[in-house]
Amino acid sequence: MRRIWQLRHSLATKLILAFLLVGLIGISLVALLVVVRTRSEFSRFLSERDRTALANALAEHYAATGSWQGLSQALDAQPGLIELRQNVVLVDANGAIINSLQESTATQTMQDILRFAGEPIVVNQQTVGYMLPHPMTVPNPELPPPSPEQDFLARVTWAATASASAAILLALLIGALLAQTLTRPIRALITATHKLADGTFDHRVTVQSHDEVGQLAQSFNQMSAKLARASQQRQQMTADLAHDIRTPLSILRSYTEGLKDQRFVGSPTIYNVLHEEVEHLQRLVEDLRVLSLADAGELVLNRRMIDPRAILERVGLAHIMQAEAQGIALTVEASEQLPSIDVDTDRMTQVLNNLVSNALRYASAGAISLGAQLRGDQVVITVQDTGSGIDAADLPFIFDRLYRADKARQRNASSTSGLGLAIAKAIVEAHAGTISVDSWVGSGTTFTISLPVANPHAQIRPKTT
Known part of the structure; x- marks a missing residue:
């Protein structure tokens, strides 16, 4: 369980999740746009299929009667074509409006109709009319209508460009937030290390996470505490050494000055005191030498x-x-x-x-x-x-x-x-x-x-x- 907890809070896991999030969002945007565009294109396909079915029904009526007489009654007899008849206008081969397949009083000129590509109605390899959407939208006559292939490519290109742009912008946003989150504790550590280098051992950094950066902050705080402790020990050791050395030196000085000034005469007792203090100094120096060798890894062992x-x-x-x-x-x-x-x-x-x-x-x-x-x-x-x-x-x-x-x-x-x-x-x-x-x-x-x-x-x- 502890291993799982560490993995959940590790920096690597956060990076993986961030990249995964960016990828998922990008894929989701692409998928969403593809679905929307596919539905739109499929709707167009169904519309074209239905128009073709209606055109076939109109062609069958014309082939059977040789004219457009009785068209409304013939279409009413086919319930499946009722919905397909909405917003469709029938014109003959010369472009004259024969009949609106729904009740409408719309009128169009020959030029308007000729500018618009309608669904042809062919009987015996001869075009007998056109089926046009209604109400009619007349495009710019100076621009030729795009082919279906060009129109499809344009739509797909737009979808891909839009999704890629959105994914890039989102990746930049998430990357900026992630970089800010990751670099904030690192900048705090940089500031703390500078203070540590200047001799400020009591500075601590705030641990904001349990990932590798948080562990680094904890390690830094522990190191600072140990350095502060070592600095305090060094100062205390210097003071203690000064005291331990000063005491026997003071005794030696007082006795030697007394002997020099002939305030008292040398005796075995005085000489023993002097000898003991010299031995104390010698032991202190030898102990320091042993510790120095041990610290340097140079203590010789027989x-x-x-x-x-x-x-x-x-x-x-x-x-x-x-x-x-x-x-x-x-x-x-x-x-x-x-x-x-x-x-x-x-x-x-x-x-x-x-x-x-x-x-x-x-x-x-x-x-x-x-x-x-x-x-x-x-x-x-x-x-x-x-x-x-x-x-x-x-x-x-x-x-x-x-x-x-x-x-x-x-x-x-x-x-x-x-x-x-x-x-x-x-x-x-x-x-x-x-x-x-x-x-x-x-x-x-x-x-x-x-x-x-x-x-x-x-x-x-x-x-x-």
Whole structure:
């Protein structure tokens, strides 16, 4: 049904219907004129046939009597000729009016009659009279009467010319209306694209139809919204980067100026602070470099076949001490027989380390579980915690660069660049995988990573001891 609805509202359907309408109207006009002309010509044919029948009856009377005496009585005896006798005048071979076959006092001169071609009455190959229409219309004597063939061709030519002219005018009218209808939204799109090129991302076009042009308008509005969002994110990212860089630089400057002015003497504590701020700047620069490479499709991956469980156990082992110190239970729950995945182990470990670090950072107690299982031709890795969760309004933007869900997280994230989840998403997608998040406030958060099996047709590798 949806396909039928799309076809009904498509631009191609509208064009086809418009052309069909023009064709139907043209054909209808031609057919109408042909019918009218055919009826007229057929009426003429019947009239000529009837006149011929009357002429034959008159000839039979003359052949039988040798004169026109008793003509009216003879015709009255034939009911079929009563209607045919209307408006007919009988003249002899010399052009003199013998008798009007209907009551009439009309008189004509010899010259008038001779100018008009009547229906001859022939008896024994001799013309004994003429049957003329009455009342008589005398044509221009200077113009010879047209032949029946010429008259027929003239009528047909007129009908064809009239119908063609009407069809052309109608086609021009419909074409103009159709062109106006089609070009109006296109002109609006042209204006909108010019505004978009000038940096006006909030301009939208009105969607007036559901055909291809309407879909183009919808796509343009979606593109404008995404560009506006990207512009806003870029501005926010610039401001956040400036803040993230300014903070450690301010700390470094204050400490180095104090050491230079000898306001305080260098100590291991001061040197540790300076070292931590330098490391923070280094991480920020490195994260930006990784994102830049990922955006350009130039992120180098040193892939190798590895058991997914091995990566999870490595990550769990790296964070087990911190988890125990915070009173958090960190477990690895992965299937023992999983097919290998072809990944850059360092990059994938970086992704999982970031997810576990976030879980530890934003959870004061509870549990963190690392899991992996096979779903079709995908190995699904999950990082689940029972922390405070993420508000639903923040979930669509959780993988945006420098995005932090709430004030509490910003307060605890001074040592992070705010790019961790954006980098995780870029690395996973570089492996032809996907990453998603599900979270409920007060119930915890689950990050899900899906990676393709290295060889989906290979047998599951048995557990080794």
